[in-house]
Amino acid sequence: MSTRVGTPPPDAAERRRAKVVVAYHAERLPPFDAGFYERVRSTLTKDAELTIPPRDARAFSVPAGHIFRIVSVEGPQVGDLNLWNEHDLSERFFSGKTRALHATHVTTGDRLWSTLPTLRPMATVTHDTLGWYGWDEDGAGVHDVIGTRCDPYTNLLLNGTEYHHCCHSNLARALAAARDMPVTEAELHVHDVLNVFMCTGFTRDTHQYFMKASPVRPGDFIEFFAEIDLLAALSICPGGDCSASHSDDTARCYPLKIEIYRPAESALAGWRSPPSSAYSRSHGI
Numbered sequence: 001m002s003t004r005v006g007t008p009p010p011d012a013a014e015r016r017r018a019k020v021v022v023a024y025h026a027e028r029l030p031p032f033d034a035g036f037y038e039r040v041r042s043t044l045t046k047d048a049e050l051t052i053p054p055r056d057a058r059a060f061s062v063p064a065g066h067i068f069r070i071v072s073v074e075g076p077q078v079g080d081l082n083l084w085n086e087h088d089l090s091e092r093f094f095s096g097k098t099r100a101l102h103a104t105h106v107t108t109g110d111r112l113w114s115t116l117p118t119l120r121p122m123a124t125v126t127h128d129t130l131g132w133y134g135w136d137e138d139g140a141g142v143h144d145v146i147g148t149r150c151d152p153y154t155n156l157l158l159n160g161t162e163y164h165h166c167c168h169s170n171l172a173r174a175l176a177a178a179r180d181m182p183v184t185e186a187e188l189h190v191h192d193v194l195n196v197f198m199c200t201g202f203t204r205d206t207h208q209y210f211m212k213a214s215p216v217r218p219g220d221f222i223e224f225f226a227e228i229d230l231l232a233a234l235s236i237c238p239g240g241d242c243s244a245s246h247s248d249d250t251a252r253c254y255p256l257k258i259e260i261y262r263p264a265e266s267a268l269a270g271w272r273s274p275p276s277s278a279y280s281r282s283h284g285i
């Protein structure tokens with residue numbers, strides 16, 4: 001915890017009363033076209049599914065225009081999601097800008113944005129059975145873009161032990177297997193995640209990142225429309241429902257299921273993947 005020192009100036013109260021301004025005009029984003037996505041959702045055929053075992057991860061591809069679901073099975077479990085452009089791993093999910101544009105936690109209608117210089121929606125959340133949760137009395141919500149992913153480096157720093165099934169390592173192994181690359185190369189592509197089903201917030205007194213038992217139950221799912229050809233990877237967090245600990249083997253963990261759906265071609269008539277940012281990249285030079 002940080003220690004704040006310093007004597008407040010005479011006008012401290014006035015400075016603190018400065019008006020709150022939402023930093024980004026999210027209302028200027030292209031609107032969420034609920035009618036389009038509902039038409040797509042009404043024509044789905046399941047193309048594939050896979051079950052990811054606890055404390056492990058798998059990569060999977062989702063073609064643009066397809067839908068994928070992350071489904072809770074057997075028991076409450078948190079998952080850590082990474083997304084890449086299937087054809088260019090340098091374009092990947094930008095957790096920080098997604099948070100800045102939408103909120104600390106995402107739900108139906110929010111988009112998962114890609115890194116600079118492309119900055120475009122990679123996926124749109126089209127259904128979330130935990131949308132009812134909203135914000136609880138602790139200020140917590142579900143599906144956060146504020147955490148990073150549990151990793152063996154921070155674990156070693158804090159606990160002095162090596163643990164090899166943190167989400168970071170699971171995602172690195174999954175990408176290495178999918179792309180036939182060394183795990184040390186793959187881990188450089190692993191990035192801050194969408195914490196699927198995880199219930200988190202910041203403590204009111206110290207503003208520290210906290211977690212509490214996920215409200216997810218078997219049958220719950222979060223669903224995404226792939227805006228571009230995606231390579232995705234999902235880690236089944238060793239924290240289980242993240243009610244107590246992570247980065248160890250103590251939590252009870254359950255698998256998560258991935259379902260991939262193909263819509264009717266007619267539902268996608270006239271639809272195109274969003275283009276990369278049109279910024280010139282001159283940066284003023």
Ligand SMILES: [Zn+2]
Binds near residue numbers: 168
């Ligand atoms: Zn984890």
